[in-house]
Amino acid sequence: MKVLFYFGVFARIGGIEEFTKDLASVLCAHGMDVSIVCASLKSPILDEMERVGVKVKRIPFCWGCRWNLPDFVLFPFALYQLRKADVVVHQKPFKNWFYKLFSRKPKHVYITAYRPGEQFRDAGILKDFFSRFDHIFTQATLFKGDLRRAGVNCSVSVLPYTPPQGISFSPLPFKGNGVLRIAMMGRVEPQKNPVYAIEIVEGLFHQLKQSGTGVEFHVYGSGTLLEEAKVLADQQGVTVSFHGAYQRKDVPSIVAENDCFLISSVSEGQCIVALEVLAGGRPLFATAVGALPDILCTPARGALIPQGNSKEAVSVIQEWLEENQPISPESILESYKEDYDRETVANQYADIFRDLVGKV
Missing domain, CATH: 3.40.50.2000 (Glycogen Phosphorylase B;)
Known part of the structure; x- marks a missing residue:
């Protein structure tokens, strides 16, 4: 053929x-x-x-x-x-x-x-x-x-x-001394809504510090909103590391280095990043756009967050984290393979x- x-x-x-x-x-x-x-x-x-x-x-x-x-x-x-x-x-x-x-x-x-x-x-x-x-x-x-x-x-x-093929990692508690590493991969453009992502992380920072857990936000990618995102991060007083553009071969190590991932997009299609994250056994929190409702149809994989309401998004993420400690890559990967x-x-x-x- x-x-x-x-x-x-x-x-x-x-x-x-x-x-x-x-x-x-x-x-x-x-x-x-x-x-x-x-x-x-x-x-x-x-x-x-x-x-x-x-x-x-x-x-x-x-x-x-x-x-x-x-x-x-x-x-x-x-x-x-x-x-x-x-x-x-x-x-x-x-x-x-x-x-x-x-x-x-x-x-x-x-x-x-x-x-x-x-x-x-x-x-x-x-x-x-x-x-x-x-x-x-x-x-x-x-x-x-x-x-x-x-x-x-x-x-x-x-x-x-x-x-992407699933990669098995060992069970994952928060890394370091009670620090949650939350990450975002993709273009730093209006469609990806990085400003909203920083607002969510800022809310998580204030909520989790009450229990002695720190929050780091790691952004992988570049784009037209990069400088605006850096300014906002400084104003909010949260720890944000901007790692710049990455290659596809870097994805497994990026996923392995972080505890969970955030997608704050206003629109999406397939969103291959979501599958790359789940294939690495990490939970995902994402707005309900594109194929993301299908991808996150099972609670083991993470949760959908609202668009434009950072306070509610923080509550959704915090509740999931509290109910799923320690984070189990095996459970996420098993669920991922059922559909992907x-x-x-x-x-x-x-x-x-x-x-x-x-x-x-």
Whole structure:
């Protein structure tokens, strides 16, 4: 079976790029002939894909991304490649006329980590776009409900991005001399709402010091709100360490070094960081956006916190910590694997691809 990822511009670093590498590698391991067509300069992620057998077909063209110019340059080259595929995987929306020129011979699959309404504000456009595909992968039951309410009737699967493999750690009390290390990983941008995260940590600091427990907040990542976050941390008088940008290979050690993690986002899609945290046996406290309600559906993994109410968020976190001492990575990991076992999810993707083209 020939599977083609039609990607557009492929960034050097990015969650969707990492997922593409993971899924393409899974399909190669299941004996499929996998290719990717994209616009990209030198990319370490594409290099890794080539090493596992993915055929990378790219144009070295990224200039003009703001106007989607690489998509237009890539399109004639991609049309030829599409005709040779059995399944074409799409992960970003293109212009309507692009799809009218696509060959209908292969099966067309769309994978989205976002709620449909976040990409398409108009319900009519949403239905028209998603109805072009033979199968849609979403990452949360909420997203599937959005599609059905919009009148999209093609087959839809709710599957996470290929999850990271679980890593077993020993039981974890607060580290050091009664110090809770709470961490945040990701871009320091308005979407991630780091200011709200600092407000929550400041509230935890005052609540937990009554019982003799200190609080440290560790921020991994960089972005446009970094300086504002540093100023706010100084004003609040809490201990915040800003570690700067990190690489994916650093994630296991970051998770191991901290007691629990906080996601304060105002919007999210799949949120692979949540799975990385749980795969490392650490609890997660997160706002109820994107796929996070699905991910935190089991109390053993952590808890959902309200948006815009730091006092209530502090109460939720403090109550969970009090009820789950010492924190047990084994319990978190066991719960995580019930829904996010990497091999199980990989097999589900492969089976759906085979079913689409009628091959065993």
